[in-house]
Amino acid sequence: MASIRFESVRKVFGKVVAADDVTLEIKDGEFMVLLGPSGCGKTTLLRCLAGLERVDGGRVFIGEREVTDLAPRDRKIAMVFQSYAVFPHLTVFDNIAFGLKMQDRPRDEIKRRVAESARLLELADFLERYPAQLSGGQRQRVAVARAIVMQAAVLLMDEPLSNLDALLRLQMRAELKRLHQEIKATTIYVTHDQVEALSLGDRIAVMQNGRIVQCDAPMQLYDFPANKFVGGFIGTPPMNFLPGVVRVSDAKPVAVVGEAQIAPSAAFAPALALKNGQPILLGIRPENLVLTSSPQPNTIRARVLVVEPLGSHKLLTVQVGAEIAKVSVTPDERVAPNDDVWLRFDPEKIRWMDASTGETIR
Amino acid sequence: MRFKLESALPFGLLFPSVAFLALLILAPIGQAFLLAFQTETGEFALAAFQRMASDTAFNEAVRNTFLLLLTIVPLQIVLALAMALLIHARLRGQTLFLYVFAIPMAISDLAAGLVWLSIFTERGYLNSILQSLGWIQQPLLLLSYQNPQGIFAAVVVAESWRATAIVMVILVAGLQMIPRDFFEAAELFGAGTLKRTWYVVLPLLRPSLQTALIIRTLFAFQTFAVVFALAGRTLPVLAGEAYTWYYSNRNPAVAAAMAFLILLLSLLATVVYLRVLQVREEERAR
Ligand SMILES: Nc1ncnc2c1ncn2[C@@H]1O[C@H](COP(=O)(O)OP(=O)(O)OP(=O)(O)O)[C@@H](O)[C@H]1O
Ligand SMILES: [Mg+2]
Numbered sequence: 001m002a003s004i005r006f007e008s009v010r011k012v013f014g015k016v017v018a019a020d021d022v023t024l025e026i027k028d029g030e031f032m033v034l035l036g037p038s039g040c041g042k043t044t045l046l047r048c049l050a051g052l053e054r055v056d057g058g059r060v061f062i063g064e065r066e067v068t069d070l071a072p073r074d075r076k077i078a079m080v081f082q083s084y085a086v087f088p089h090l091t092v093f094d095n096i097a098f099g100l101k102m103q104d105r106p107r108d109e110i111k112r113r114v115a116e117s118a119r120l121l122e123l124a125d126f127l128e129r130y131p132a133q134l135s136g137g138q139r140q141r142v143a144v145a146r147a148i149v150m151q152a153a154v155l156l157m158d159e160p161l162s163n164l165d166a167l168l169r170l171q172m173r174a175e176l177k178r179l180h181q182e183i184k185a186t187t188i189y190v191t192h193d194q195v196e197a198l199s200l201g202d203r204i205a206v207m208q209n210g211r212i213v214q215c216d217a218p219m220q221l222y223d224f225p226a227n228k229f230v231g232g233f234i235g236t237p238p239m240n241f242l243p244g245v246v247r248v249s250d251a252k253p254v255a256v257v258g259e260a261q262i263a264p265s266a267a268f269a270p271a272l273a274l275k276n277g278q279p280i281l282l283g284i285r286p287e288n289l290v291l292t293s294s295p296q297p298n299t300i301r302a303r304v305l306v307v308e309p310l311g312s313h314k315l316l317t318v319q320v321g322a323e324i325a326k327v328s329v330t331p332d333e334r335v336a337p338n339d340d341v342w343l344r345f346d347p348e349k350i351r352w353m354d355a356s357t358g359e360t361i362r
Numbered sequence: 363m364r365f366k367l368e369s370a371l372p373f374g375l376l377f378p379s380v381a382f383l384a385l386l387i388l389a390p391i392g393q394a395f396l397l398a399f400q401t402e403t404g405e406f407a408l409a410a411f412q413r414m415a416s417d418t419a420f421n422e423a424v425r426n427t428f429l430l431l432l433t434i435v436p437l438q439i440v441l442a443l444a445m446a447l448l449i450h451a452r453l454r455g456q457t458l459f460l461y462v463f464a465i466p467m468a469i470s471d472l473a474a475g476l477v478w479l480s481i482f483t484e485r486g487y488l489n490s491i492l493q494s495l496g497w498i499q500q501p502l503l504l505l506s507y508q509n510p511q512g513i514f515a516a517v518v519v520a521e522s523w524r525a526t527a528i529v530m531v532i533l534v535a536g537l538q539m540i541p542r543d544f545f546e547a548a549e550l551f552g553a554g555t556l557k558r559t560w561y562v563v564l565p566l567l568r569p570s571l572q573t574a575l576i577i578r579t580l581f582a583f584q585t586f587a588v589v590f591a592l593a594g595r596t597l598p599v600l601a602g603e604a605y606t607w608y609y610s611n612r613n614p615a616v617a618a619a620m621a622f623l624i625l626l627l628s629l630l631a632t633v634v635y636l637r638v639l640q641v642r643e644e645e646r647a648r
Contacts, residue, residue: 052546072550079550085543089565089645098561099551130644150551 002063002076002153002186003028004049010057011044011210018044020210021058028063029184033197036207037233042190043082045207046156049188050077062154073102078152080160082190084143086131092118093127096145117149120175122168137164141172148179155185159192173199194234198222206230224351228358231283231351237315239283240325242300243355248276255282255352258321260300265347271361272352279355286315286328288349291335292342299342302327304335318343391625397618410619414607417616423598429514430589430599431582434521438578439571441522442529447559449530450537460534467527475591478520479505482592507596517597520588525581529574536570537563572639579631583624600624 004026011019018041026032034042047053049060051072059068067075078099086095094101096117100110118124121141131139140163147155160176161169177200180187191197197204198218205215206229214226225231231239244257253272254261262282264272272280292299302325306317309331316327316335320343327343335341352361401407414420445463449456466474481487482504489501504512540563548562564571586601595606604620607613 050550052550072546073552073554077550079547081543081547083541083543085541085547087544087547087562087566089568098548098553101561102552102557132644132646146551 003030003061004154004186004188005061006045006049006058007061008058009045009048009055009060011041011048011053012056017210019048019055022210022212023058024205024212024215026186026188028186031180031187031189031200031202033201033204034188034190034207035192035194035197035204035233038192040207041210042207043158044210046079046158046188046190049075049154050079050156051075075154076152077154077156078147078150078185079156080143080147080158082158082162084139086139086142086146088131090130091127092123092129092131092134092142095131095142096123096149098146099150113149113151114145117145120148120179121145121172137168140164144172148183151183151185153185155187157187158190160189161196162192169193169196176200194236206233224360225283226360228281228283228353228360231353231360235285237286237326237328239285239351240289240323241353242282242284242320242323242325244280244282246272246275246278246280248273255280257282257300260298262298262300262345262350263347264350264352268350268352268361280361281353281355281358282345283351283353283360284345284349286326287313288346289325289327290344290346291316291327291329291333292344295342296344298347299344302341302343304337304339304341307335307337394618394621397615398622400615410615411623413613414616414619414623417603419595419598419603423600423603426514426597427583427585427600430517430521430585431579433518434525435575435578435582437518438522438526438529439574441526442533442574445526445530446533446537447563449534463530464527466524467531469524471524471587472591474520474524475588478516478523478588479591482516505592510597513593513597516592517585517589520592521582521585524588525578529578532570532574532577533567536567536573539570540566568639568641572635572641575635575639576632579635580628583628583631600627 004024006022006024009019009022010017020041022041022045024032034045036042044053048055049062051067051070051074055068059066061067062075062077087098090098093114096114097110100113105113114127115124118127121144123138123141123145126134126138126142131142134142140160144157144160147157161172164172173196180200189196189200191200201218203215203217204221205212206221207213208229214221214230216224216226221230222234225234225239228241232241242257244255244262247254247256247261251273252263253269253276254263255272263269295301300320302318302320304316304318305324308315308317312331314329314331314333314335316329318325318327318341325343329335353359354361398410399406399408401409445459449459449463453459469477479486483489484501484503484505488504489498492498493501502512503509504516506512544562544566545558548558553561584601585599586605589597589599590602590605595602600620601624604617604624607620608617
């Protein structure tokens with residue numbers, strides 16, 4: 001059993017609060033992705049779990065065992081460092097074998113397991129080389145191989161594929177996923193790549209300023225962002241946000257956005273009805289906007305600024321009142337810059353957010 | 363104009379140190395060379411070297427110098443490494459450690475010799491303390507000529523005290539150049555303090571160890587003042603013999619020959635260290 005539990009973990013560097021009261025539970029065998037902007041505390045959280053950073057408050061558990069004050073090597077964790085930390089004085093083979101050697105494993109077992117990991121990460125041809133003789137991406141793969149060869153119950157990976165080319169990354173992503181299904185190590189995986197996060201994670205935890213703002217299954221996170229930050233961070237391009245004001249007449253709320261009136265779906269109507277006269281944000285993903293050429297109910301007038309054909313779809317940049325929004329349409333949609341169009345909102349797909357706090361209204 | 367200035371700049375910057383070296387090091391070496399190899403009539407001969415080697419104290423001086431070197435240098439490296447690792451461990455009060463460890467560096471070698479003389483001598487601090495504790499009746503004659511092992515041990519202690527700090531400073535600087543990640547990775551992958559030191563710290567510290575060994579060995583060939591203060595000529599060493607030839611025997615030629623021998627041994631040791639502890643290009647961190 002190697003579930004992981006952070007209980008109100010806090011880590012402060014001078015004035016920077018790198019982990020601010022983080023509480024997170026990761027189930028045995030789960031693949032948890034940490035996602036968040038640079039400097040939000042992802043690496044710090046991993047280091048607190050690995051014991052490389054002493055927490056300033058709170059407790060850390062692996063399984064049922066509290067590890068808060070345990071030395072790193074007693075935590076039975078394998079980790080891919082963001083900086084790789086591949087030993088320059090050891091060959092690729094000795095780097096990958098390092099952890100096994102420290103455990104005094106038999107020689108042929110070490111050989112077999114190193115060969116296996118090296119094959120997986122396509123390093124078999126480089127085993128005799130020194131890290132300085134490798135490219136950045138190859139060195140990064142050595143760091144990954146060194147961690148996975150341990151078959152530890154807990155595997156931490158800090159942006160392990162960040163330095164690989166697109167094709168290799170795609171391939172390694174699939175390998176890591178297969179490996180995880182095989183070994184079932186409880187994994188925390190830090191990445192900036194949303195596709196990686198969505199494809200690998202059983203759940204994704206989104207961090208901001210040292211806090212976890214939302215932790216959910218990928219599609220849940222995508223469809224129901226907890227606040228404006230998550231909606232604006234997840235998705236390429238991210239969610240559009242249009243400001244409006246709630247107006248209630250005959251107990252029926254509508255959002256007035258510019259000249260248009262958008263009615264909420266039945267599920268959100270009661271919540272919105274309580275906010276008469278208050279400003280509100282209307283969040284919608286680019287693929288949930290539909291172009292029409294004439295005004296209809298629940299539509300907004302917009303002007304097309306840019307058309308970007310992207311193969312599988314066309315990405316439009318449009319101006320709605322004073323706001324800029326992105327719209328994703330099918331490749332055969334006939335549209336050109338400076339066209340006037342109407343955007344139709346699917347009420348089911350609109351996420352309503354409090355304009356002052358950015359929190360999603362549920 | 364600009365181009366000219368830029369290409370001249372490196373030479374300009376090098377000039378002061380080159381001039382310094384030429385004036386204070388190269389010129390004396392040249393002079394010593396002439397002194398050692400030239401007879402009074404101006405011919406070149408090895409007479410001075412023959413005279414040097416035939417002296418009764420010569421073999422003993424060579425032996426003692428090497429014995430001291432082989433005892434002190436490893437001892438100092440181990441001590442300095444332990445001190446450096448202690449400081450690097452970032453325990454509380456590490457700066458205090460650093461200052462305390464570094465104090466001997468500020469003391470000249472003759473002064474250090476005299477300090478230890480006042481400790482080890484017949485009525486010195488050591489004997490007073492042992493006597494007041496009632497552990498001994500008669501004072502120990504540590505530095506008596508009948509007790510060469512005692513003298514040797516006293517010199518080893520004094521020399522280690524005096525010159526370990528410089529080794530430590532070099533190693534601390536070396537440790538600080540190594541990214542912490544490497545130590546963290548080693549620890550995370552299960553290496554305890556000993557294994558971490560052996561498999562990661564020492565190999566990565568090799569360039570600094572090399573520097574420290576070279577400096578220490580060169581110093582060891584020149585060991586003189588501490589020995590002189592503690593033992594006089596009871597424990598002859600090479601540098602001490604050079605001094606004796608010059609001042610007591612008034613024979614600058616043999617003194618210069620002696621100095622030349624020391625220079626030769628130093629060069630040899632340096633080459634050996636550079637070879638043995640070589641860090642190959644591909645093993646360097648990039
Ligand atoms: N050793 C340290 N000393 C001082 N501040 C630190 C230290 N380590 C991290 N920080 C600060 O803590 C915050 C979180 O850093 P962390 O490395 O965890 O970010 P991150 O989410 O991993 O970012 P990135 O995606 O860029 O790797 C940052 O503001 C950083 O400047
Ligand atoms: Mg990071």
